[in-house]
Amino acid sequence: MAGNAWRSMVYQVIGALKRPLIGSKPFSRGIQTVTLIPGDGIGPEISSAVMKIFEAAKAPIGWEERNVTAIKGPGGKWMIPLDAKESMDKSKIGLKGPLKTPIAAGHPSMNLLLRKTFDLYANVRPCVSIEGYKTPYTDVDLVTIRENTEGEYSGIEHVIVEGVVQSIKLITEDASRRIAEYAFEYARNNQRSSVTAVHKANIMRMSDGLFLRKCREVAENFKDIKFTEMYLDTVCLNMVQDPTQFDVLVMPNLYGDILSDLCAGLIGGLGVTPSGNIGANGVAIFESVHGTAPDIAGLDMANPTALLLSAVMMLRHMGLHGYGKKIEAACFDTIRDKKVLTKDLGGNSKCSEFTAEICRRVQDMD
Amino acid sequence: MAASSAVLSMSKLLKPIWGRQLANSAKIYGATLTSHREKSSSYVSDYPPPAKYGGRHTVTLIPGDGIGPELLNHVRELFRFSCVPVDFEVVNVNSSLTTEDDIDNAITAIRRNGVALKGNIETNHTMPPAHKSRNNLLRTSLDLYANVMHCQSLPGVQTRHKNIDIMIIRENTEGEYSSLEHESVSGVVECLKIITRNNSLRIAEYAFKLAREKGRRRVTAVHKANIMKLGDGLFLQCCREVASGYPDITFDSMIVDNTTMQLVSKPEQFDVMVMPNLYGNVVSNVCAGLVGGPGLVPGANYGRDYAVFETATRNTGKSIANRNIANPTAMLLASCMMLDHLKLYDYATMIRNAVLSTMNVTRLHTADIGGQGTTSEVVQSIMRNIQSKGPLTTEL
Numbered sequence: 001m002a003g004n005a006w007r008s009m010v011y012q013v014i015g016a017l018k019r020p021l022i023g024s025k026p027f028s029r030g031i032q033t034v035t036l037i038p039g040d041g042i043g044p045e046i047s048s049a050v051m052k053i054f055e056a057a058k059a060p061i062g063w064e065e066r067n068v069t070a071i072k073g074p075g076g077k078w079m080i081p082l083d084a085k086e087s088m089d090k091s092k093i094g095l096k097g098p099l100k101t102p103i104a105a106g107h108p109s110m111n112l113l114l115r116k117t118f119d120l121y122a123n124v125r126p127c128v129s130i131e132g133y134k135t136p137y138t139d140v141d142l143v144t145i146r147e148n149t150e151g152e153y154s155g156i157e158h159v160i161v162e163g164v165v166q167s168i169k170l171i172t173e174d175a176s177r178r179i180a181e182y183a184f185e186y187a188r189n190n191q192r193s194s195v196t197a198v199h200k201a202n203i204m205r206m207s208d209g210l211f212l213r214k215c216r217e218v219a220e221n222f223k224d225i226k227f228t229e230m231y232l233d234t235v236c237l238n239m240v241q242d243p244t245q246f247d248v249l250v251m252p253n254l255y256g257d258i259l260s261d262l263c264a265g266l267i268g269g270l271g272v273t274p275s276g277n278i279g280a281n282g283v284a285i286f287e288s289v290h291g292t293a294p295d296i297a298g299l300d301m302a303n304p305t306a307l308l309l310s311a312v313m314m315l316r317h318m319g320l321h322g323y324g325k326k327i328e329a330a331c332f333d334t335i336r337d338k339k340v341l342t343k344d345l346g347g348n349s350k351c352s353e354f355t356a357e358i359c360r361r362v363q364d365m366d
Numbered sequence: 367m368a369a370s371s372a373v374l375s376m377s378k379l380l381k382p383i384w385g386r387q388l389a390n391s392a393k394i395y396g397a398t399l400t401s402h403r404e405k406s407s408s409y410v411s412d413y414p415p416p417a418k419y420g421g422r423h424t425v426t427l428i429p430g431d432g433i434g435p436e437l438l439n440h441v442r443e444l445f446r447f448s449c450v451p452v453d454f455e456v457v458n459v460n461s462s463l464t465t466e467d468d469i470d471n472a473i474t475a476i477r478r479n480g481v482a483l484k485g486n487i488e489t490n491h492t493m494p495p496a497h498k499s500r501n502n503l504l505r506t507s508l509d510l511y512a513n514v515m516h517c518q519s520l521p522g523v524q525t526r527h528k529n530i531d532i533m534i535i536r537e538n539t540e541g542e543y544s545s546l547e548h549e550s551v552s553g554v555v556e557c558l559k560i561i562t563r564n565n566s567l568r569i570a571e572y573a574f575k576l577a578r579e580k581g582r583r584r585v586t587a588v589h590k591a592n593i594m595k596l597g598d599g600l601f602l603q604c605c606r607e608v609a610s611g612y613p614d615i616t617f618d619s620m621i622v623d624n625t626t627m628q629l630v631s632k633p634e635q636f637d638v639m640v641m642p643n644l645y646g647n648v649v650s651n652v653c654a655g656l657v658g659g660p661g662l663v664p665g666a667n668y669g670r671d672y673a674v675f676e677t678a679t680r681n682t683g684k685s686i687a688n689r690n691i692a693n694p695t696a697m698l699l700a701s702c703m704m705l706d707h708l709k710l711y712d713y714a715t716m717i718r719n720a721v722l723s724t725m726n727v728t729r730l731h732t733a734d735i736g737g738q739g740t741t742s743e744v745v746q747s748i749m750r751n752i753q754s755k756g757p758l759t760t761e762l
Contacts, residue, residue, distance in 0.1 A: 232647065
C-alpha cells in the first residue's frame, strides 16, 4: 500500500519534470487542466498527435497523463488507480484513447469501471458528414444521446432452469429524467431544433412507457424545442433512407448502442466519429470509440481524426469555441484536400505527416 | 361370472365358423387401416392438410388498420382477376377494443384454415400494460416461431447500395417481446428478456435448413453476447451446435452494433442472417430501408402448423391510409409467398413476374420510391401485364 503511494508520487515527480513547459503551470494564464488517458495500441500515437495540434493552435490546455489499468483496491474490489481518480476529480474533464478490453485478466473492462466510478450517465455522439470522406450518405447532421447506466445493459442475468435464461432490463424514473434533461439542455445549448425519443413502447409497455413519460414531462419545460417520439424500427427504416430528417435522438441503452453505431456507419465508421460521456458532478470524459488496432500500433499509420474531433467536442464543452472551430476547420480542410490522408481515409501518408499538415493549417489560420 | 365365461367359450367355439369371414374382413379392414396410417404419417413431415375443398383453398384474411384494408382489397381484386382458386375468410380485428374476443376469433380462424394473410393491427401504447399487442398475441398463440424476410435489390428502384441479397431469419416468439414486465419499486421497472435453448435450437435449425434449400453459402448469427453473456451466449451456443451439423455452410457471428455499421457501408457481404427478436426488428428494418423502403419487401411468419403472411416491416401506415398512394408491392409479393406455400406455384410465378415487371420494366412507381403513380394505377398495370401473358391471349 505504502509502496504504491510512494511509487505514484515518484512517477508524478518524474512526469512533472518531463512535461513540456507550456502545460506544466496549471494555475497561470487561465490554462485549464485536462486528464489525458492515452490508452493502448494506437492510443499513445494519436494522443501525442492531438497534443501537438493543440500546441500548434496555442490552446490553453494543460495535459495530465494518467494510466487507468485496474488495480485491486482495499476490500478486493477492482478500481482505477487513485492518482487517475484524483486527477479527474480535480480537472473534471478527461480525454481518453482506446482501451484494451482484457479477456482473462479477472477484472471488468476499463470502460465499465470508468463509467461506474464517475457515474457517466450520458453518451453523446454527434454524427456529421465529413466533406472529403465519401460515403453513400451526405448531409448527415444528427446527435445521438444514449442513456449509459441502466437499461438492457444492467448485466442482471439468471438461469431459471436448465436451458432457460432471463436477462433483466431495468428502467428507472430518475435515470430517464436525467437523460431527458441532458438531451434538452444539449439541444438548447447547441442550437438544435428538435429532440426525438426513440422507444418500443408498443411491446415493452411499462419500461419504455416510463421512459417516454419522463421525456414528455421534461419536454414541458423546454417549449422552444420540438419533441417527437418514434418507434425504434421506424427510426432505423427512415435513417437509412433519409438521415436528414433527424436532429437530436434520445434513447435508452440498447437502442442507443445500435443507433449510435448505425449513425457512425453513415458518416464513415468509428475512425472518424467523436464521442463524449457526461457524468454527474460536472465530470465529462471525451473519447475515441474505435479499437486499439494492435496490428498497426507503433507503425505511424494510425488516424487521429476520431480523438481529435472528440477533443474539439471537449473544447466546445469547456467554452473554448474559438479554438474548437479553428482545429476542426483545419482537420476538415486537410481531409477535403485529399493530399495528405492516412491509409484508412484512402491516402498513403503517415500519421505524423497528417498531424503536421493539420498543425500547419492551424498555424496559417492565425 | 359364469355368463361371461360362457360367452368366452361360445366365442371360442364360434371362432372357426366366423373366423374365416372375420379374418377376411379383418384383412380388408387391416389393409385400409394400414394405408390410412401410412398416409397420416406422411403428414407429420409436411404441414397439416390445408383447408381445401373442391380444389379451392380457404385463407384467413385480417385487414388490420391503416393501409391494410385497401391493400388487401387490391389483393382480392387481383386474385379474382387471375382466377386464383383461393377464397378469403375475412376476420376483422378492432384494435381499439380492450377485450380479446376479436383476436381470439382471428386465431381460431387461422387454426381452422392453416394459412393467413394479414395487415398490421395498430397498438395504442397509451393503454395499460394488460392490453397486449394484438400482432404479438397472434404470433405467440400460434407459435409462429420464424419470421423470414428476403431483401433483394430491385433493378428498377434507385437506392444508395446495389447488389443486396440478404435473407433474415428472426426468432418471433420470445426474447425481448415476452411482454413480462413489473414495477418492483415505485419508479423502477423491470422487463424480462427470455432466451430458451429449445427456441434457439429451433430457429437455428430452421435457418440452416432454409439456407441449404436455397443454396446459400453463409449464415451469420447476430447477437450481443459480450454484454448479455448468458442470454445471447446461449443463443450463440445453440447456433454453433446446429452449425456443426451443416459442414457445407459457413457459420460466423457478429455483434449487433457492428452489424448495423457494416449494413450501411457494405451490405453486399451478408448472405443469411439469424438473430433473436429485437435485433431482428432493427436489422430487418435497416435492410428494408436499404433496398428501397417498407413498401417493397414481403415477410412471412412460419410455425410448425400455421403460416401467416404480411409485409416485412409491419407498418400500419396511418398517415397514408385511404389516399391511394400506398405501395402495393409488399402485400402482393406476400400473397405470392402465400400461394407458394399453398403449392399453387404457377399462379404465384405469374403474379410475381407481373409485379416485378411493373416495378422494373414499366417503372410505374408509387410516391414512396420516387414515382408519381397511384396504388390503383400500379394494380391496373399489373393486371394488364397478367392479361397480356395469359394462356388465352398468347396465341393471339
